[in-house]
Structures are given as C-alpha cells and as structure tokens.
Amino acid sequence: MRILTLGLDGSGEFAFQSHAHTDHFANGRLIFATRPTIFLSHLRNSRYYIPVDFGKKFYIGDFKAKLYPSGHILGSSGIKIWLDEGTLYYTGDVKVKKLRTVERAKLPKADFLIIESTFGLPRFTFPDPRESEKVIIGIVEDLIDRGKVPTFMANPYGKAQEIIKILNVHGYSVSVDREIAKVSKFYMKFGVRLKFEKEGEVKVSSSKGISVSGFGRIKLSNHADFWELLEIVERVNPEKVFTVYGHAEAFAKILNGLGYEAKSIRRNQKLEVW
Numbered sequence: 001m002r003i004l005t006l007g008l009d010g011s012g013e014f015a016f017q018s019h020a021h022t023d024h025f026a027n028g029r030l031i032f033a034t035r036p037t038i039f040l041s042h043l044r045n046s047r048y049y050i051p052v053d054f055g056k057k058f059y060i061g062d063f064k065a066k067l068y069p070s071g072h073i074l075g076s077s078g079i080k081i082w083l084d085e086g087t088l089y090y091t092g093d094v095k096v097k098k099l100r101t102v103e104r105a106k107l108p109k110a111d112f113l114i115i116e117s118t119f120g121l122p123r124f125t126f127p128d129p130r131e132s133e134k135v136i137i138g139i140v141e142d143l144i145d146r147g148k149v150p151t152f153m154a155n156p157y158g159k160a161q162e163i164i165k166i167l168n169v170h171g172y173s174v175s176v177d178r179e180i181a182k183v184s185k186f187y188m189k190f191g192v193r194l195k196f197e198k199e200g201e202v203k204v205s206s207s208k209g210i211s212v213s214g215f216g217r218i219k220l221s222n223h224a225d226f227w228e229l230l231e232i233v234e235r236v237n238p239e240k241v242f243t244v245y246g247h248a249e250a251f252a253k254i255l256n257g258l259g260y261e262a263k264s265i266r267r268n269q270k271l272e273v274w
C-alpha cells in the first residue's frame, strides 16, 4: 500500500494549508493552498506555496486531490484525497451556514473524514447568521440614538470583513483600523465588495469594542456549531471519522454514541485510516 506524506495544516515535505489563520499555517517545503489563502498568508509569512483552484483535480505525488470551499473565511478550503484505502476529506475550519463574505461550503462524500471540532459540544448552538445580524443592527441603532459610536471587536482575518459587509448592507458608514483595512483590501481584490472610510458611524476594531465571535457577546461565528458539525458528518457520510482541534475527544465520544466509528486525533499526528 502506498503511503502519502502530507501535512494537513501541519508539517511534512508536502503540506496543505486550509486557510490563512495563523493556527493553521503549514510548515511544508511545498504548501498547497488557494490563491486567496496564499495572498492572506503572505501578510504574515513568506513560505513557498503552490496555488490550487477549488474543484480542480491536482496531484500530490501520485495521489489525486481536490479542494472544496469550506465557508470559513476568504479562500478557506477542505481537501479530498483519493488514497488506496478509499477517499479522505479534511474539513479545515468549516462553516455550513452561508456568511455574506465567503463562498458557501461544499461537502463531498468521503470514506474517511477528518473534521474540526472547535465547537463540538451541544452547548455550542449558534443562531442563524441572519439573526446575529439583526442583533448587531439593533445595537448599532440603539447606540447611535444615544449619541455614541458603536465599536465592534473582531478577528481582522475574516470576521471583521463580515461585520463591515453587514453594516454596508444596512447603510451604515464604517471605519476600521489598519490591520483590518489591509486584510479587507485582499477581500476586495478577490471580488468581495466592502466599503469603509476615515470617519464612519460605526467602528470595527481588531483590539477593542463589543466582541463578535462564537465565544463573544454577539454570537456570529465563522465556525460550525455543534449541529452544523453533525450535519457535515451526515453529508460526508464516512465510514470513519477523526476529530481534531477544540473539543475533539468529547465530539468523538458523542459520534460513537450516535453509531459512528470516531476517534480524536492531535495536530501532526500520523494517521492510519485503516
């Protein structure tokens, strides 16, 4: 049986990097990633990347592979690999419900699934992104009525752009800090329309303000919540599931209880699928 040496958001001679958040930066000599991921990553490192388009087959050594949009941030992708033992899908960070600034996630069928489990417990149940949007706009209206400048704090790589877009859609002018502006320009380069100016009615900041995140005051997450994770497992329909990141152990146990063969793994752990 042939052995594939590939770091999944990790190290290896060849590696795949799912998206441009630093905790997923890959260490390979050659790293496969989408163009937006490469551009965004080059803001913070200078590794050698090979660009791959969504949905186009390519080869890692002898192994066929394909990338699918994962709905998490600009350029984020999962990878499907055709192994001798069957097909494998690695989600990277993933969001099923559609966000405004990211292409909708596509989920292929696969025999083996490696799934992120950041929010792999039932208590992580997030409202629909459109509901979170209403909460954000409610807060904005209320603070502006009281003569204040609403300020939201968000990850400058992804979440901030989602909030800018929401505010744009609802007709508010927005100002941002330098880091958010820098990243937003790449979003615009890749076709996401965002508008911000020097003095906006609302501020989006990478360091202070009302926190918008799965853990924050406003629950708008670009990660799958527990129920979205279950939906992914159902849709990919694998024989075996490997959980990774966050609540990986607990989520694997829950999946076992539901009749799936599931096991938690650590980042950079060597994987035997059979």
Ligand SMILES: [Zn+2]
Residues within 6 Å of the ligand: 019, 021, 024, 072, 093
């Ligand atoms: Zn991420």
